[in-house]
Amino acid sequence: ERTTVAIIGAGPAGLLLARLLHRAGIGSVTLESRSRSYVEQRQRAGILEQGTIDVLRETGASDRMDKEGLPHHGVELLFRGERHRIDFPSLADGRQVMIYAQTEICKDxxxxxxxxxxxxxxxxxxxxxxxxNTASPVVRYRKEGKEAELGCDYVAGCDGFWGVSRQVIPEQLRKVYERVYPFSWLGIMADVPPSSDDLIYARHERGFALLSMRSPTISRNYIQVENGTDAHSWTDEDIWDELEARTATKDGWKVKRGPITSKSVTPMRSFVHEPMQYGRLFLAGDAAHIVPPTGAKGLNLAVGDIIVLADALKHKFTTGSDDLLTTYGERCINRVWQAERFSYDMTNLLHTNPNASEFEHRIELARLERLVSCRSATSDLAQAYTGFPLHTGS
Ligand code: FAD
Ligand code: DHB
Incomplete structure (x- = not known):
């Protein structure tokens, strides 16, 4: 068995790469350890940046997104009992975002x-x-209990944080930058219309809360919890009470309650692995970097890597030149660090760190105050939230 590009992992990164290569007439085989239904139901990201929306449209994968996705023109920051709206199009050159779940992108x-x-x-x-490091790498895999090999010209490591691809790079060449946060997110899905048209990111002395959505009838909300929390140790009523307390406003507006259909806890991590390539292996998405979810950059960052990688492979097959392949990692890494920086700032800005002093809490509140009152600061947030530019090289 042989192909041009062996793609490891069928998350958003691997699936989008397979699609882009197919459109360019480049052969690929995608290998995924989980079942189709698991990949289609794994509840994760929900916000698509403008660049992600654009690439799904260009690849003919946007029919359902354009029908069912919910365009969003801003977000709200809530602190000290007040909501402050940040308008994207007027601050970020007309750009906006879309709510369309990772599960739905994967299905499409x-x-x-x-x-x-x-x-x-x-x-x-x-x-x-x-x-x-040779001209013909080999991927060994097991399917239905039998081991087999796939020969290829290139390997795309799109196998997420727990995958095997990254481990192929020799230890002495690898550098890891990492931060683990002293809190996690408890996420719920609920059969109740969203409490507000915009997403609400709240900082409260009891901790962070986020009100998001999946459709006009389904809410997706999160609260900051202690690391190691068992999602089921929280009753539905406790969760709604906590969401209500953390998002309470002076004007009496309240979060809408409804039946909770799922609960899960996600730890928070920042992680960057360098280099993103080695010989004919290219890492993309969570295989190379992780961001804490505040600010919704994870999926969008994976999509950005894939656009750069697909472009480099197309360049190779149309011109014979390796130039864009050899500079793949270099052209991704600045955007990766910008997203790392933004996600880290948003996380610190909105969470209450149990190890921080009262002074540090007040500094974060002052930062929020500045963010909503100074146009250049608001504009910087709007631009970062709607997406950092790509360096495709062509
Ligand atoms: P993944 O989606 O992880 O896909 C990797 C795939 O590789 C998986 O399907 C895996 O099964 C497969 N794989 C692994 N090892 C092997 C192997 N040996 N052989 C074959 N296949 C293999 N981002 C946001 O923006 N907002 C959020 O709210 C948010 N919530 C998240 C919650 C959780 C619990 C997690 C883990 C992530 C969350 N993210 C969120 C991040 C976002 O979902 C990821 O950034 C995105 O999934 C990255 O896509 P990917 O294709 O790189 O990796
Ligand atoms: C969602 C997740 C995020 O991390 C975020 O910043 C906004 C929305 C969501 O799952 O809807």
Whole structure:
């Protein structure tokens, strides 16, 4: 078995790469360890930046997104009992974002790939990647209990934070930058219309809260909890009480309650692995970097890497030149660090760090005050939230 690009992982990164390569006439095989239904139901990101919306449209994967996605023109920051709206189009050159869940993007891309594209194999565990320093790397995998090999020209490591690709790069060349935060998010899905048209990010002395949504009838909300919290140790009523307390405003507006259909806890981490490439192996998305979710950069960052990588592979196959492939990581990394910086700032700005002093809490409140009252500061947030530019090289 042989292909041009072996893609490890069918999360948003791997699936989008397979789609872009198919559109460019470049062959690929995608190997995914989980089942199709697991990938389609894994509840994660919800906000798409303008650049992510654009690439899904360009690749013909946007029919349902354009029908069901919810365009958002701003967000609100809530602190000291007051809501402050930040308008994106007027501050960020007309850009906006869209609520369309990662689960839905995965469903759309999987359906297209199975119908039109190269092979996509679920329940297939990649065990090892060999020869990435030769012209013909080999991917070893196990499917239905049997081991097999896939030969290729290039390997795309799109296998997320827990994947195997990153481990192929020799230890002495690897550098890891990391921060683990002293809190987690408890996320819920609830059968109740969103409490507000805009997303609300709240800082409260009891901790962070976020009111988001998945559709006009489904809310997606989060609260900051202690690390190690068991999601089921919180009753539904406790969660709504806490959301209500943390988002209370002086004008009496309140979060809307409804039946909770799922609860889960996500730890928060910042992580960057360098380099993002080694020989014929290219890392993209969570395989190379993780951001804490505040600010919704994870999925969008993965999409950005893939646009740069697909562009470099297309350049190679149309011109024969390796130039864009050899500079892939360099062209991604600045945007990665900008997203890391933004996610870190948003996390510190909105969470109450149990180790911080009263002084540090007041500094974060002063930062928020500045953010909503100084146009250049608001504008910087709007631009970062709607997305950092890409360096595709063409
Ligand atoms: P992934 O989606 O992780 O995909 C990697 C794929 O590789 C997986 O399907 C995995 O099964 C597969 N794989 C792993 N190892 C192997 C192997 N050996 N062989 C074959 N396949 C393999 N971002 C936001 O913006 N907002 C959020 O609210 C948000 N919430 C999140 C909650 C959680 C619990 C997590 C983990 C992430 C969250 N993120 C969020 C981040 C966002 O979901 C990720 O940045 C995004 O999924 C990255 O896509 P990816 O394709 O790089 O990686
Ligand atoms: C969602 C997640 C985020 O991390 C965020 O900043 C905004 C929205 C969400 O899941 O809807």
């Amino acid at each position: 891309l999987i359906a297209l790939q199975l119908r039109e594209g190269g092979p996509l194999s679920f329940e297939t565990d990649v065990l090892a990647i060999e020869g990435v």
